[in-house]
Amino acid sequence: MGDESLTPLAALEEIAYLLERERASRYRSKAFRAAAAAITGLTDDQLRDAASLRRRKGIGDSSFTVIQQALEGRVPDYLAQLREAAGDEAPKAGSGLRAKLRGDLHSHSEWSDGLTPIDAMVEAARGLGHEYLALTDHSPRLRVANGLSPDRLRTQLGVVADINAAGPPGFTLLTGIEVDILEDGALDQEPDLLGELDVVVASAHSKLRMERAPMTRRLVAAASHPQTDVLGHVTGRLVEGSRGTRPPSTFDAKAVFEACAAHGVAVEINSRPERQDPPDDLVGIAVRAGCLFSIDSDAHAPGQLSLLDYGAERASRLGVPAERIVTTWPLERLRAWTGRTRDAGGSEGF
Numbered sequence: 437m438g439d440e441s442l443t444p445l446a447a448l449e450e451i452a453y454l455l456e457r458e459r460a461s462r463y464r465s466k467a468f469r470a471a472a473a474a475i476t477g478l479t480d481d482q483l484r485d486a487a488s489l490r491r492r493k494g495i496g497d498s499s500f501t502v503i504q505q506a507l508e509g510r511v512p513d514y515l516a517q518l519r520e521a522a523g524d525e526a527p528k529a530g531s532g533l534r535a536k537l538r539g540d541l542h543s544h545s546e547w548s549d550g551l552t553p554i555d556a557m558v559e560a561a562r563g564l565g566h567e568y569l570a571l572t573d574h575s576p577r578l579r580v581a582n583g584l585s586p587d588r589l590r591t592q593l594g595v596v597a598d599i600n601a602a603g604p605p606g607f608t609l610l611t612g613i614e615v616d617i618l619e620d621g622a623l624d625q626e627p628d629l630l631g632e633l634d635v636v637v638a639s640a641h642s643k644l645r646m647e648r649a650p651m652t653r654r655l656v657a658a659a660s661h662p663q664t665d666v667l668g669h670v671t672g673r674l675v676e677g678s679r680g681t682r683p684p685s686t687f688d689a690k691a692v693f694e695a696c697a698a699h700g701v702a703v704e705i706n707s708r709p710e711r712q713d714p715p716d717d718l719v720g721i722a723v724r725a726g727c728l729f730s731i732d733s734d735a736h737a738p739g740q741l742s743l744l745d746y747g748a749e750r751a752s753r754l755g756v757p758a759e760r761i762v763t764t765w766p767l768e769r770l771r772a773w774t775g776r777t778r779d780a781g782g783s784e785g786f
């Protein structure tokens with residue numbers, strides 16, 4: 437189906453995408469992205485010159501084979517394998533809700549700890565049919581993730597504006613940040629700068645083992661911050677994967693979600709299979725507290741944007757009403773909601 441027109445470049449990019457989605461090592465997907473970059477602009481005749489292709493920087497044995505097989509007009513074996521694996525593990529149950537999702541409010545680029553430039557993320561989001569994607573790179577305190585200083589974030593705002601100005605209509609890249617929740621519940625970025633952003637996702641990345649009472653105060657403070665739109669991966673737990681597992685933070689979930697509901701802050705349903713955050717019982721508490729939700733990918737590479745499937749499946753299974761999921765809303769309504777603090781200085785019950 438359309439595979440006749442599969443170019444070597446498209447094959448390499450799709451392989452990188454599928455490796456990212458299955459969260460293979462960064463090294464593996466990066467190698468295929470490098471190979472794709474290495475052959476961009478080359479004609480098929482140039483690619484058929486095997487000796488010179490071999491010598492090209494960024495082309496290894498695997499990518500060489502992929503290119504040869506694509507030139508022969510067939511789906512490269514490695515790509516076929518990855519497609520089959522992706523088809524086998526894709527969730528089906530959430531497809532009804534998944535179809536209602538219009539965008540994603542949590543993603544990273546190479547400006548912080550993501551794998552690719554911003555435009556590769558935009559291209560993938562458009563490919564999924566998203567109407568919008570928020571670019572939410574990390575804040576200064578998260579040095580291991582190359583968090584953005586106020587100056588770098590200001591520069592990034594200009595880059596996002598340029599991308600939106602140049603891009604075809606029908607898609608909007610929203611400005612944003614995944615801002616660290618500091619130990620006292622303050623947010624790790626200049627308040628005025630936070631006020632300029634479309635989307636503020638507040639998440640804790642340090643001191644996740646705090647005692648229950650101070651952790652509750654910390655998360656309630658973040659949820660009550662006038663600039664917070666989304667409370668990210670609220671328990672910080674890791675249930676599987678290469679980083680190992682980590683238990684959820686302990687806090688009074690009812691108090692935290694009531695603060696979210698009172699301030700119109702959306703509770704993130706983090707779609708990453710290794711997070712599955714919040715856990716099922718907490719999603720139930722948030723539903724009963726009357727919270728809004730945002731189903732986000734937390735993608736660190738283009739292929740991970742499609743992980744929304746998992747979040748949609750969980751939200752659907754746990755009975756989260758679609759109407760309360762802000763990422764089912766059209767852009768205009770979403771913007772009215774994220775702009776609520778700027779215009780009105782408080783929750784208006786969106």
Ligand SMILES: [Zn+2]
Nearest residue numbers: 614639668669
């Ligand atoms: Zn995070």
Ligand SMILES: [Zn+2]
Nearest residue numbers: 542544614734
């Ligand atoms: Zn993130």
